[in-house]
Amino acid sequence: LSLKPYLAEAITEGYESALDLAVRETPLDYPDLPPSCPFNGEQIFDPNFPKMEE
Template sequence: HLLKWEYQPQARSVSWLLTLQVQRQEVLDLLEENPSLRPYLPEAISKSYLRALQLALEETKLPRKTFPQTCPYSPEQILDSQFYPGEPSRLLEEED
């Protein structure tokens, strides 16, 4: 959803925003319950990026060259509830 958010801004929706919020909270809860997993986060992100890239390609129909070959977001950015790549959207401004 971060890839779609950044590379298909015209399609941003409340649904995408809520998905990002829920998924972030679920990962944070998991890390809180299992702090020993935190060192593995970069590796898990790297492994799952190819799957995320494939989903973004299928859903957006954008050319593969549109997206980075490796994950452009740090673990901190991925989990940061204030991080939304690309231009800020009206959805975020409306929530403030």
């Protein structure tokens, strides 16, 4: 059984929860933050993402 079909939904739900937490815990407000997760599943699970400049 693969969980891949649920990945996009999990990212969306997780990001929405994180967004709510960020607004509650920081001086940022919703317009200050991206309305949806700016990263896709491939990027999130890539151990080399983001590429760090030396």
